[in-house]
Amino acid sequence: MSVTNSYKFYVISDSVGETALRATNAALAQFPKLTNISLKRFPFINTRYELKPILEEAAKVNAILITTLVDEGLENYASEFSKKNGLDYHNVIHPILDLISQKTNMTATEKSGTLHRLDDHYFDRIQAIEFAVKYDDGKNRKGFELADIVLLGVSRSSKTPLSMYLANKSYKVANLPIFPEVHIPDEIYQADSRRIYGLIASPLYIQNIRKKRVEMMGLGEKATYSSLERVKQELMFADDLYHQLGATVINVENQSIEELSEQIIGHYNRLIQ
Numbered sequence: 336m337s338v339t340n341s342y343k344f345y346v347i348s349d350s351v352g353e354t355a356l357r358a359t360n361a362a363l364a365q366f367p368k369l370t371n372i373s374l375k376r377f378p379f380i381n382t383r384y385e386l387k388p389i390l391e392e393a394a395k396v397n398a399i400l401i402t403t404l405v406d407e408g409l410e411n412y413a414s415e416f417s418k419k420n421g422l423d424y425h426n427v428i429h430p431i432l433d434l435i436s437q438k439t440n441m442t443a444t445e446k447s448g449t450l451h452r453l454d455d456h457y458f459d460r461i462q463a464i465e466f467a468v469k470y471d472d473g474k475n476r477k478g479f480e481l482a483d484i485v486l487l488g489v490s491r492s493s494k495t496p497l498s499m500y501l502a503n504k505s506y507k508v509a510n511l512p513i514f515p516e517v518h519i520p521d522e523i524y525q526a527d528s529r530r531i532y533g534l535i536a537s538p539l540y541i542q543n544i545r546k547k548r549v550e551m552m553g554l555g556e557k558a559t560y561s562s563l564e565r566v567k568q569e570l571m572f573a574d575d576l577y578h579q580l581g582a583t584v585i586n587v588e589n590q591s592i593e594e595l596s597e598q599i600i601g602h603y604n605r606l607i608q
Contacts, residue, residue: 343393344399345392346374346376347386348376348403349380351465378465379469394420398422403427404428462505463507467499467501470510473509480522487531487534500593501600504600533580535570545561
């Protein structure tokens with residue numbers, strides 16, 4: 336007899352979410368007939384502002400909530416929301432924290448990201464990769480405050496590949512594409528200038544990369560995006576912004592991602608650590 340109902344699991348964590356994900360998958364493995372399921376993970380949820388829309392979405396689809404939220408405020412908020420909306424809710428870590436607290440008469444630190452002390456390097460890298468994905472292309476302005484490194488650059492200046500490579504080195508990276516017509520977020524001006532790196536290259540170098548991109552997308556040679564004048568305009572705007580911010584300027588032209596990464600890491604370690 337097969338199970339035909341559809342079940343949605345939302346895994347929410349204020350860190351990577353690996354613990355809740357593994358626990359959920361381990362439990363689901365004990366129900367081989369339960370095949371019509373979907374699992375969605377939400378890592379690095381550290382504020383009610385981020386948590387609220389996830390809970391509202393879960394309510395719409397009647398999802399089962401599995402969390403490892405250690406912050407008492409977030410945990411209470413998620414738990415109360417679930418009760419009011421009739422959602423099934425389980426925090427994987429809190430029952431264990433309560434048990435240890437009762438036995439030892441000690442209070443948990445409620446600090447996220449401390450679940451994997453035995454292999455800090457591995458989990459630091461996983462956290463950094465998740466961070467880079469979440470804060471790629473300026474998706475969330477909060478990333479500029481939380482990041483170790485902030486990359487700024489015009490389109491096709493290697494922001495995303497460089498972000499992911501640095502993330503594999505365990506650095507939390509947020510990046511933002513620069514366009515003259517688009518407002519620069521206030522958070523960029525508030526960020527530590529020592530952490531900001533502006534990517535540049537010659538106009539012809541960027542234009543050639545964009546032309547190839549345009550060809551792949553089938554947009555034709557007349558696309559403004561790849562015109563030399565447009566590229567020059569964007570690079571001038573970016574250069575002015577870098578000087579205004581006091582950012583460290585990195586020339587990406589004819590350099591590998593590995594070479595660029597080493598330049599940024601070397602500069603970062605000299606000034607920040």
